[in-house]
Amino acid sequence: MNVDVVVAGAGPTGLMLAGELALAGVRVLVLERREAPQRDSRALSLHPRSVELMDLRGIAEGFLARGRPVPGWHFAGLPTGLNFADLDSPHPYSLFLAQSHTEELLAERAAELGVRPRRGHAVTGLRQDVDGVDVEVRGPDGDYLVRAGFVVGCDGGRSVVRQAGGIGFPGSDSTFSAMLGDFAQVGPEAVRRAGEHGVLAAPLGNGATRFVLPDAERMRVPVSEPVTEAEFLAALRRATGSTLGVAQPRWLSRFGNATRLADRYRNGRVLVAGDAAHIHFPAAGQGLNVGLQDAMNLGWKLAAEVKGWAPAGLLDSYHAERHPVGQQVVDNTMAQTLLLELMLMPEYRRPVAALRAVLDDLLGIEEVNLRLAGRISALDTRYGTAAEPLVGARMPDVVVGAGRRVYELVRDGRFVLLDFAGDGEVARWADRVRGVRARVPAGHPALDGVRAVLVRPDGHVAWVSRSEAGAGREEALREWVGAPAEVVA
Numbered sequence: 001m002n003v004d005v006v007v008a009g010a011g012p013t014g015l016m017l018a019g020e021l022a023l024a025g026v027r028v029l030v031l032e033r034r035e036a037p038q039r040d041s042r043a044l045s046l047h048p049r050s051v052e053l054m055d056l057r058g059i060a061e062g063f064l065a066r067g068r069p070v071p072g073w074h075f076a077g078l079p080t081g082l083n084f085a086d087l088d089s090p091h092p093y094s095l096f097l098a099q100s101h102t103e104e105l106l107a108e109r110a111a112e113l114g115v116r117p118r119r120g121h122a123v124t125g126l127r128q129d130v131d132g133v134d135v136e137v138r139g140p141d142g143d144y145l146v147r148a149g150f151v152v153g154c155d156g157g158r159s160v161v162r163q164a165g166g167i168g169f170p171g172s173d174s175t176f177s178a179m180l181g182d183f184a185q186v187g188p189e190a191v192r193r194a195g196e197h198g199v200l201a202a203p204l205g206n207g208a209t210r211f212v213l214p215d216a217e218r219m220r221v222p223v224s225e226p227v228t229e230a231e232f233l234a235a236l237r238r239a240t241g242s243t244l245g246v247a248q249p250r251w252l253s254r255f256g257n258a259t260r261l262a263d264r265y266r267n268g269r270v271l272v273a274g275d276a277a278h279i280h281f282p283a284a285g286q287g288l289n290v291g292l293q294d295a296m297n298l299g300w301k302l303a304a305e306v307k308g309w310a311p312a313g314l315l316d317s318y319h320a321e322r323h324p325v326g327q328q329v330v331d332n333t334m335a336q337t338l339l340l341e342l343m344l345m346p347e348y349r350r351p352v353a354a355l356r357a358v359l360d361d362l363l364g365i366e367e368v369n370l371r372l373a374g375r376i377s378a379l380d381t382r383y384g385t386a387a388e389p390l391v392g393a394r395m396p397d398v399v400v401g402a403g404r405r406v407y408e409l410v411r412d413g414r415f416v417l418l419d420f421a422g423d424g425e426v427a428r429w430a431d432r433v434r435g436v437r438a439r440v441p442a443g444h445p446a447l448d449g450v451r452a453v454l455v456r457p458d459g460h461v462a463w464v465s466r467s468e469a470g471a472g473r474e475e476a477l478r479e480w481v482g483a484p485a486e487v488v489a
């Protein structure tokens with residue numbers, strides 16, 4: 001075996017996954033078709049859970065230094081925004097950060113852990129057998145094979161890995177498109193006027209301003225048709241009454257509402273994550289975020305499988321946990337897109353305006369707003385349906401004694417056993433679990449009466465004990481972390 005895992009694609013998902021695998025000591029090879037990193041940025045935001053993921057690995061600072069926190073977000077462009085500021089998170093905001101910066105920072109992280117993408121090398125096919133996968137690659141010097149234990153397709157919506165790996169991608173093609181244009185930076189007045197007319201405009205912080213424009217006359221144009229400057233400016237004039245003084249386009253692009261979800265995230269030794277597993281209209285800016293979260297869920301499970309300690313079913317739980325999240329995102333983006341598209345159709349404009357007004361009114365109710373904010377921020381992602389409310393949810397970032405935050409304890413990618421009643425002894429699992437003698441934090445009702453919590457490497461809760469004697473601890477460790485060390489050896 002040349003490598004343990006081939007990751008196809010060095011976009012945000014592939015880079016995040018590469019870092020996670022390397023952290024766990026897995027030999028990983030990242031193959032990237034492009035010769036140089038992408039300079040244009042589709043995504044502009046890291047939502048709260050994604051910033052938390054960086055915090056869980058101790059790398060949030062670099063992201064915070066380059067991004068700009070904004071206290072809320074939107075749903076379907078409704079006037080009443082989603083209030084992220086009241087979410088229970090150390091990062092209750094969306095971090096406005098261009099995708100190119102996110103990728104750069106993730107690439108730096110992967111490089112620190114010893115992984116540099118092999119650029120200019122495209123995966124062209126694969127064949128799996130019981131022992132491994134032969135990955136077919138086309139590089140500058142010709143075609144070659146890489147033998148790996150697993151291959152993960154992080155190679156975007158048209159994923160070769162997904163297709164060659166026999167994973168279906170049911171859904172619908174694009175029927176509605178919008179345009180984006182990055183122009184030389186314009187002043188705040190132009191941004192304000194664009195916003196008044198429903199055109200999203202945002203300074204990118206690199207001397208450019210992004211305009212996003214759905215347009216009734218051009219919304220049926222196929223995404224494959226390039227956007228011209230004249231087309232964009234004409235649409236901007238239709239929407240706002242002027243071209244707002246924009247000039248010098250740096251990037252013009254068309255994107256659509258093709259919506260598809262992989263029918264399985266794993267087929268044997270082939271897995272998919274990010275856009276390779278789900279595509280949808282970029283409503284509320286979720287795609288990149290979900291990809292990072294897929295990678296965080298998959299990394300430690302795949303590492304466990306490679307290292308030979310994965311309990312039965314652990315790797316399959318990647319599909320079981322992340323496919324429903326993909327489904328939820330596909331559904332909420334379809335709903336949002338319809339609310340935008342129908343506004344552009346004269347026959348629906350009036351009733352849809354009424355529907356939007358009703359929804360906007362509902363968003364003014366705190367509980368409703370929090371519900372949707374929890375979903376778009378991904379803070380409400382909970383795996384499974386255990387009766388114990390903490391199990392499957394993300395562990396809150398509480399201080400558990402001596403000024404130690406839980407998120408700091410997870411940085412090395414091991415499980416953390418927070419022992420609120422004993423000495424935190426995990427001896428025979430110490431290679432995979434960090435035992436911590438912890439104090440119950442004040443002011444967190446969800447933790448009242450809790451005696452022990454097993455936190456997974458991705459920051460979700462695996463197991464909770466409320467029993468005096470700590471009953472079930474060994475069973476929980478075996479269930480999640482596998483056999484203790486001497487049995488593995």
Ligand SMILES: Cc1cc2nc3c(=O)[nH]c(=O)nc-3n(C[C@H](O)[C@H](O)[C@H](O)COP(=O)(O)OP(=O)(O)OC[C@H]3O[C@@H](n4cnc5c(N)ncnc54)[C@H](O)[C@@H]3O)c2cc1C
Pocket residue numbers: 008009010011012013014031032033034042043044045099121122123124154155156157159160161180255273274275276282284285286287288289290291
């Ligand atoms: C207009 C627009 C705005 C958006 N805004 C947001 C936003 O604000 N927030 C958000 O979260 N998301 C947003 N998204 C979505 C986001 O850009 C994507 O979800 C994200 O890029 C997916 O990351 P990925 O790594 O899974 O795939 P990609 O970014 O597509 O990366 C895939 C990588 O794989 C490489 N590759 C492809 N084929 C091969 C191959 N055969 N072999 C090797 N390498 C290969 C590609 O070159 C690429 O580098 C937006 C999308 C659009 C279109």
